[in-house]
Amino acid sequence: MSELAAQWPFLLAMFVLIGASGLFSGSEAALFSIRDRDRKKLQSSGAAGRVVDHLLNMPDQLLATILFWNLLINMIYFALVAMVSTDMSRPGVFTFAALVAIIFFSEMLPKSVAVMTPVQISLVVGVPIKAAVAIASPVLPVVQWANEAAARLLWPSFQSEPAIDLADIERAIDLGTDDALLIRRERAALQALVAMAETRADEMMRPRSRLLVVTPPLDQSLLHDGSPPGGYMMVADPRDETGETWVGSVAVRLLRPQQFNDLASAVEPVLFVPWTARVSRVYEDLDRQDISVAVVVNEFGEVIGALSIDDILRGVLASRGHRDAAEEQIKRIGRGHYRMSGMTSLRALARTLSIDVPEERAATVSGYVQRYNERVPRVGDVAPLPPYEIVVTDEDDSDIWIEVWRDPESGGEAT
Numbered sequence: 001m002s003e004l005a006a007q008w009p010f011l012l013a014m015f016v017l018i019g020a021s022g023l024f025s026g027s028e029a030a031l032f033s034i035r036d037r038d039r040k041k042l043q044s045s046g047a048a049g050r051v052v053d054h055l056l057n058m059p060d061q062l063l064a065t066i067l068f069w070n071l072l073i074n075m076i077y078f079a080l081v082a083m084v085s086t087d088m089s090r091p092g093v094f095t096f097a098a099l100v101a102i103i104f105f106s107e108m109l110p111k112s113v114a115v116m117t118p119v120q121i122s123l124v125v126g127v128p129i130k131a132a133v134a135i136a137s138p139v140l141p142v143v144q145w146a147n148e149a150a151a152r153l154l155w156p157s158f159q160s161e162p163a164i165d166l167a168d169i170e171r172a173i174d175l176g177t178d179d180a181l182l183i184r185r186e187r188a189a190l191q192a193l194v195a196m197a198e199t200r201a202d203e204m205m206r207p208r209s210r211l212l213v214v215t216p217p218l219d220q221s222l223l224h225d226g227s228p229p230g231g232y233m234m235v236a237d238p239r240d241e242t243g244e245t246w247v248g249s250v251a252v253r254l255l256r257p258q259q260f261n262d263l264a265s266a267v268e269p270v271l272f273v274p275w276t277a278r279v280s281r282v283y284e285d286l287d288r289q290d291i292s293v294a295v296v297v298n299e300f301g302e303v304i305g306a307l308s309i310d311d312i313l314r315g316v317l318a319s320r321g322h323r324d325a326a327e328e329q330i331k332r333i334g335r336g337h338y339r340m341s342g343m344t345s346l347r348a349l350a351r352t353l354s355i356d357v358p359e360e361r362a363a364t365v366s367g368y369v370q371r372y373n374e375r376v377p378r379v380g381d382v383a384p385l386p387p388y389e390i391v392v393t394d395e396d397d398s399d400i401w402i403e404v405w406r407d408p409e410s411g412g413e414a415t
Contacts, residue, residue: 007084014084014098017077018106021070026110027129028066030121031055036290037268038119051126055133064143065133077102116256200347201282202275202364204315205296205305206230207329207343213243218250218263227252232293232308235267246270246303249293270295275304275364283312298367304343336406342366342377342392349404353388365390365402 004011031052034042039056042049055062081098085091114121212228215236222233231253237245248267259266271294273282282294286309293308330340330352340349344365350357369390370376372383377400381392387406394401 007087010080010084014077014080017073017080018102021073021077021102021106022110023125023128024066024070024073024132025107026114026121027125028063028114029111030114030118030125031062031129032059033115033118034122040290042119042122045123048123048126051130052122055126055130060144061133061137061140062129064140065129065136068136068139068143069132074102116258197278197280199279199315200275201273201277201279201294201296201307202298202304202345203347204279204311205307206311207305207341208303209341209343211306213246215243216264218267220260220263222263223252223260230306230308231310232306234270234293234295234306244303246295246306249306249308251292268292270306272297273307275299279307279312279315282307283309286312298364300367300370304364333403334405336388338404339393340365340402340404342369342400342402344402349385353385353404355385355388365404366392366400369402 034052034056039053042053077098081095085094085098088094206229210229211232211234212222213234213236214222216238218235231251233250233252234246235248235250236243237247239245247270249270250263250266251268255263255266269291271282271285271289271291273285273294273296275296275298277296286292286294292310293306295303296305296307298304329344330338330349333339338349338352342365346365346368347357349365366377368385369381369383369392373381375381377392379392379394379400383390385404388404389406390402390404392400393403
């Protein structure tokens with residue numbers, strides 16, 4: 001113990017260097033863990049947020065700066081370790097303890113904390129890192145040159161490959177395996193990808209009745225039943241007592257543990273699309289705006305469901321799985337007799353009944369009934385769908401329920 005007390009100036013310097021190394025390591029993890037949607041929040045977070053956004057606009061220079069300072073700090077640290085250990089009776093033990101200390105306190109611990117709360121950490125370290133970039137800027141060209149020289153030395157013939165198009169993928173499938181089943185599945189995925197250009201949003205969406213819709217304030221108790229359907233929770237406008245106006249969504253499946261205590265900060269905006277919008281266009285808009293969920297509205301401006309990026313990708317990878325999901329809402333209860341909610345897709349019903357899609361600008365079965373009767377559907381309303389007949393049988397607070405059966409006067413047998 002007396003040996004350590006005699007070296008206290010060096011030990012104090014080592015503690016400071018560990019802290020400085022942890023600052024740069026944690027900053028690296030936090031800054032490069034920020035997602036695009038978080039950057040939009042940073043831009044409106046005042047001067048500190050704009051500093052972080054500016055740093056992220058020059059990632060190569062930022063990374064080179066962090067690596068330069070970390071390397072310099074670690075070299076000084078281990079030089080001090082070597083100096084102190086020479087006066088120790090057990091230098092090996094001291095050196096090993098110093099190594100463990102810098103690994104844990106300047107690498108493992110700060111990076112673990114930074115990854116859990118990247119935005120908050122970035123706002124704190126933004127200004128110091130910007131100052132470090134300014135100080136190191138004269139030597140950064142040398143560091144970048146050395147990095148490129150090392151890459152050319154180790155990988156002299158390394159060249160970036162051009163982008164791969166669908167034709168290249170299809171040829172790779174044909175040449176890459178002799179498994180006929182695997183080829184059929186991969187071809188089906190490609191066909192589903194192309195079919196996105198023809199598939200409407202109401203065919204792939206998750207119906208409103210199968211979504212968790214909540215009204216602020218948001219707290220963890222809302223998720224007592226686990227992750228909501230689809231992994232997303234829809235947020236309604238608290239000023240609308242009916243809960244029909246959706247203003248945001250929470251990607252529950254992507255939340256970090258500490259975010260469950262502050263669900264309000266995880267709310268992101270939603271994209272509103274008409275029921276006739278093609279899924280390919282919805283996906284393009286979601287990707288361009290960096291939004292996860294699109295809210296689908298019918299011809300009357302009513303919310304009928306939601307379509308997420310996950311739903312679209314799942315529909316592509318599962319081939320016709322999205323159609324199965326749409327049609328499983330229709331329950332067969334007898335010969336030529338079916339029951340479903342009013343929000344069921346009219347096209348899905350037409351496929352189930354093996355009839356042509358009606359020439360109607362209606363997305364849902366309830367919309368079809370409403371157009372025929374020229375009023376909001378109510379119990380007892382009837383609408384023909386030759387050779388079937390649609391009848392509104394009952395309703396509850398969330399939806400109306402409709403039954404469809406073969407019209408006896410149309411003749412023919414039920415399918």
